[in-house]
Amino acid sequence: MAKKRIIFCRSSECHTQNINLWNIRVDDELRKAEWHEIENCCQNLRSFQHLLEGDVIFVGCGRNVIGNFLLAQVKGRITFADIREEILWQGTEAVQKEKEIGLAIKLAMMQLKFRDSFRELTNYDIFRKNTEEYLSALKHVGPNPFKV
Amino acid sequence: MSKTGVIMCRCNGLNDSINFPAIVSKLAGRKEQIPAKIMVLACNPHSFTEIKNFVAEGDVSRLVIAACPSYLKGSYFLHLAHELGIAEQYVELINIREHCAWSLPDELEATERAVNLINMAIEKLKKVKDLGHWQAGKAxxxxxxxxxxxxxxxxxxxxxxxxxxxxxxxxxxxxxxxxxxxxxxxxxxxxLPAFRLEEVSAMLGPVSKVKETPVAVGFFCPHACEEADLSVNHGYGYPRNLYVIPVPCTGAVNMILVNDALSMGIDGVVVGGCENSQCQNKKGNEYALRRIKNQQQTMEEMFLEKERLTYMSFGEQYLPTAIIHTDKCSRCQECVSVCPFGAIHYSEVTDTVQVQKKKCRCCGTCASSCRSGAIQLPVTSDREILASIDLLASSGW
Missing domain, CATH: 3.30.70.20 (Alpha-Beta Plaits)
Incomplete structure (x- = not known):
């Protein structure tokens, strides 16, 4: 069985830079996974695209930030461990934070089995297609006579 | 006198295709000299002091926040403004991430579009009046x-x-x-609170000054806004000459706004909303379609092409839908009656309860009301929640 892949985002602005992963990876379940540390994932979205295959756990910001982008790229299943908003930006102690991060990653790993695999959707471009058709029709109609 | 300030979020580099210093200098060059601040992560709790100082130093009483979509961090920014003593109606959130940085690779184009969006927000805030009905939270x-x-x-x-x-x-x-x-x-x-015709009309001014042709304005309901953003997330760009103004529902688009847009010289108006019978506000899109049809007739009588005004929906098939397991289903049809979108129906021919994929929004109302546990949601399920509780409990949480 393929290993679960954990992508850990390291970013100084998000405060994920100084987390000691050794303390987190001692857990049996987490040790078995394949770990990848990426500097500023959001700025280097293309640099780790090849890792988005199989079962992926993204550790960093929440799904809202770059989640939709990653969902569009992943060939497999993906879950998100939102450690930025839920743990790092809260005012708890460092040791407690590490514990919570480990737990958040384990939760995300567990959630994987409830997720659907990647499915090809063809209608994501419907917005662009409709608006482009409309704008070309407008071009054909000509400029608004009220335009000064 | 009330002063408007602009906070622009670089979103940890996600918005880097926009030339922020150029926007700051453009805003400073305006007659009313608008103070602006560039932030790396405006939603970071550590940025609060910076924003507080900016508001205090610039004597700012109205705030434009140019960042990610309002449905992501909007509530945080509104809370932040509230902490600073700025009421909700004096805060305008604009999405420069999907509308500019992610959809236009060219820096000049992205920057120009961001400037236009910021100008629209500033014009809106100028028109905000305290009518005293915001606290009541109703029309x-x-x-x-x-x-x-x-x-x-x-x-x-x-x-x-x-x-x-x-x-x-x-x-x-x-x-x-x-x-x-x-x-x-x-x-x-x-x-409505934070939605007055006068304010929205003021937003049309900067759009009418865009040199590109054709230029169109879009009145999009929250669902259409999200669908458009999702499309950008999947790599399909925003049309650069379409400027979107979010509205609470397509039914809230008054034809006065359409007349204003066309009389200002805007080439076209798109009303973006849900497909038939999907509207969360029950009949909003039906009213919008009827009003648009009437307006198109009036436009033709005025020798204006009816194509300039149109209604658009974007498929609504992005989300996976609820699944009904026929073997578990007791055919009680409780889900049919509770579905707020009318997406579930009972077929007598096959004796099954079916979900219409185009209508389902995966809200979970059916799953929570199903006594047989026959409805499964692809996003979350009872089994997943129970498993999460198990894990947390076993970790001594």
């Missing part, structure tokens, strides 16, 4: 201008408007702030 009817036509009473999908002793419409606490009454009012005397 406001200006009785001084109302001619008692009772259209709002007939059209309100929540039956929240009643007539008082003098025959004037009165908004009750049932109001859901969908804006359908506002969209239908022929005199435009109804307003």
């Amino acid at each position: 406001f009817i200006n009785r001084n201008k109302c001619d008692k036509c009772k259209r709002c009473v007939d059209e309100c999908p929540n039956k929240a408007i009643e007539l008082d002793g003098q025959g004037y419409p009165e908004v009750t606490s049932k109001c859901q702030r969908c804006g359908v009454c506002l969209g239908g009012c022929p005199l435009g005397v109804i307003s």
Whole structure:
């Protein structure tokens, strides 16, 4: 069985830079996974695209930030461990934070089995297609006579 | 005098295709000299002090926040403004991530579009008036201008408007702030908290000054806004000459706004919303379609092409839908009656309860009301929640 892949985002602005992963990876379940540390994932979205295959756990910001982008790229299943908003930006102690991060990653790993695999959707471009058709029709109609 | 300030979020580099210093200098060069601040992560709790200082130093009382979509961090920014003593109606959130940085790779184009969006927000904030009805959280009817036509009473999908002793419409606490009454009012005397016709009309000014042709303005409901953003997330760009103004529902688009847009010289108007019978506000899109049809007739009578005004929906098939396991289903049809979108129906031919994929929004109302546990949601399920609780409990949480 393929290993679960954990992508850990390291970013100084998000405060994920100084987390000691050794303390987190001692857990049996987490040790078995394949770990990848990426500097500023959001700025280097293309640099780790090849890792988005199989079962992926993204550790960093929440799904809202770059989640939709990653969902569009992943060939497999993906879950998100939102450690930025839920743990790092809260005012708890460092040791407690590490514990919570480990737990958040384990939760995300567990959630994987409830997720659907990647499915090809063809209608994501419907917005662009409709608006482009409309704008070309407008071009054909000509400029608004009220335009000064 | 009220002063508007602009906060621009670089979102940890996600918005780097925009030239922020150029925007700051453009804003400083305006007659009213708008103070602006570039932030790396405006939603970071550590940025609060910076924003607080910016508001205090610039004596800012109205705030434009240019960042990610409002449905992501909007509530945080509104809370932040509240902490700074700025009321909700004086804060305008604009999405420069999907609308500019992610959809336009060219820095010049992205920057120009961001400037236009910021200008639209500034013009809107200039028109905001404290009518004192924001705290009530419901639609406001200006009785001084109302001619008692009772259209709002007939059209309100929540039956929240009643007539008082003098025959004037009165908004009750049932109001859901969908804006359908506002969209239908022929005199435009109804307003919502943070959505007044005068404010929205002011936003059209900067769009009409865009040099590109054709230029169009879009009045998009929250669902259409999200669908458009999702499309950008999947790598399909935003058309650079379409400027979107979010509205509470397509039913809230008053034809006064369409007339304003066309008379200002904007080439086209798109009303973006849900497909038939999907509207969360029950009838908002039906009213919008009817009003657009009438308006198109009027436009033709005025020798204006009817193509300039159109209604658009974007498929609504992005989300995976609820699944009904026929083997577990008891055919009680409880889900059919509770579905707020009318997406579930019972087929007598096959003796099954079916989900219509185009209508389902995966809200989970059906799953929570199913006594047989036959409905599964792809996003989350009871089994997943129970497994999460197990894990947390075993970790001593």
